[in-house]
Amino acid sequence: MKKRGDFDLRYRLILSDIDGTLLNSNHQLTDEVKTAIKEYAAAGGTFVLASARPPLAMTALAHQMGLDVPLASLNGAVICQPQHGDLKILSATPWPAGIGSQAYEALAKLALSLNIFSGAHWYVNVVDAWVQQEAAITGFGAETAPMEQMLAEGLPVHKMLCMGEPAVVDRAEAIILAHPEWQLVASRSKRTYLEIVRQGVSKEAALRQLSDLFAIPMTETMALGDGENDLPMLKTAALGVTLANGLPVVLDAIKTVVPDNDHDGAAVAIRKYAMAKA
Numbered sequence: 001m002k003k004r005g006d007f008d009l010r011y012r013l014i015l016s017d018i019d020g021t022l023l024n025s026n027h028q029l030t031d032e033v034k035t036a037i038k039e040y041a042a043a044g045g046t047f048v049l050a051s052a053r054p055p056l057a058m059t060a061l062a063h064q065m066g067l068d069v070p071l072a073s074l075n076g077a078v079i080c081q082p083q084h085g086d087l088k089i090l091s092a093t094p095w096p097a098g099i100g101s102q103a104y105e106a107l108a109k110l111a112l113s114l115n116i117f118s119g120a121h122w123y124v125n126v127v128d129a130w131v132q133q134e135a136a137i138t139g140f141g142a143e144t145a146p147m148e149q150m151l152a153e154g155l156p157v158h159k160m161l162c163m164g165e166p167a168v169v170d171r172a173e174a175i176i177l178a179h180p181e182w183q184l185v186a187s188r189s190k191r192t193y194l195e196i197v198r199q200g201v202s203k204e205a206a207l208r209q210l211s212d213l214f215a216i217p218m219t220e221t222m223a224l225g226d227g228e229n230d231l232p233m234l235k236t237a238a239l240g241v242t243l244a245n246g247l248p249v250v251l252d253a254i255k256t257v258v259p260d261n262d263h264d265g266a267a268v269a270i271r272k273y274a275m276a277k278a
Contacts, residue, residue, distance in 0.1 A: 009045050011222035011274045015207045018051040020226040024262045027137050036267035050203045052195045055080050055120045057138035074117055076206035077158040077197045093201045094156040099182045101151040106175050111168050115161040130163035162194040169194045187229040204232035222274050241269040
């Protein structure tokens with residue numbers, strides 16, 4: 001254990017999901033969770049945000065928490081560092097060349113809201129109800145743009161978000177699975193959201209990169225999450241913790257469970273498992 005002040009740290013690096021984990025069902029960061037994170041950082045721990053959210057949405061939350069550490073955004077497709085009011089990209093993993101156009105053409109036939117994330121940009125053809133909902137959650141809006149044309153001209157794609165009814169999202173996932181040559185991976189962050197990134201991109205990979213970056217062994221890492229796209233990270237960390245509101249597949253796989261996100265589960269996890277009174 002690493003000792004700092006009144007606490008011992010069992011885990012010196014925590015990689016945490018945001019939506020459904022740190023934030024409550026009103027998409028708010030409670031004072032209790034914020035205080036627990038600050039106590040952990042003051043004790044010498046490194047707390048890093050990991051999310052399917054785009055970089056700019058994560059930057060605002062990191063600023064609210066007073067964190068100045070790398071952010072694993074777009075499920076780890078873009079890892080960046082807030083720096084003097086700007087974002088420094090530390091690493092980025094785009095889709096293979098030309099695949100954006102092919103996948104978009106196939107998925108556009110379904111009744112879905114298709115969203116392209118490229119670096120710090122969020123592009124849509126039209127701002128529909130799904131986009132409005134996501135903008136309200138993340139705190140910033142999408143840019144309307146001719147996506148088919150931009151993709152044909154080589155726009156780098158770091159993530160595509162498909163939003164729609166669960167049955168339609170099932171069909172979108174089946175299309176991705178039917179094209180292994182695209183080298184893409186699709187996973188649900190909720191029943192109505194399908195996140196598509198390049199193979200090899202995951203919060204697990206981000207956890208390993210951050211472990212190297214901070215020279216903190218994997219045996220001293222902890223992960224918090226509630227969604228299917230959090231599972232690899234939760235299984236790879238020395239300790240994976242989920243909340244009572246986690247998806248059934250997560251609750252089946254991860255046995256360390258804390259109260260749900262409306263009862264400060266993240267704060268409980270940090271204090272109970274990552275920290276101990278010295």
